[in-house]
Amino acid sequence: MIIYNVTINLQEEIHDQWLLWMNDVHMPEVMATGKFLSAKLVRVHVDQPMEGIVFAAQYVAKDKATLEKYYTEDAPRLRQEGLQLWGDQALYFRTELEVLSEF
Template sequence: MIIYNVTINIDESVHDQWLSWMMDEHIPAVMDTGKFIKAKMVKVLVVEEMGGSTYSVQYFAENHDKLQAYYKEDAPRLREEGARLFGDKMLAFRTELELLKEFKSI
């Protein structure tokens, strides 16, 4: 399984608008592409020197081919919308992770 992790720092001046957009529009639109099987959104609790609030969204793809298809077919359109709405008030950092094993407590 591949995890596509997007870490976003959002300026407080647009925080509430951005959070609503992420929850109600953006994440559902990414999931509607059919490239991911689930997503999780978490708030980063470490306070950044630059200010704002930081979040991480993790999208889970069955394999790397699904993620590559997302990059090619969907990502440019979906990224452009965020840039258009929030501009320099939003800073995103993207990483790809491979899930090796999942551990659960008994």
């Protein structure tokens, strides 16, 4: 399994609207692609002072090939929606996590 992790740093003034959009629109649209088995949105708590509020959206794909299909078939459109709505008020950092074991 592969976890597609998107870390988001938000400016505080868009927090409430962004959170509603993520839960009610964006994450359901990502899941509707059929490329992910599950998803979760978490808030990141850090010990050091940071500007903004940090979240991570995590999507579980069965394998790298499925994630690659998401990148080519769906990601450009879905990323554009967020960019149009939030501009530089939401900064995104994307990583892939390979699941080696679960307990």
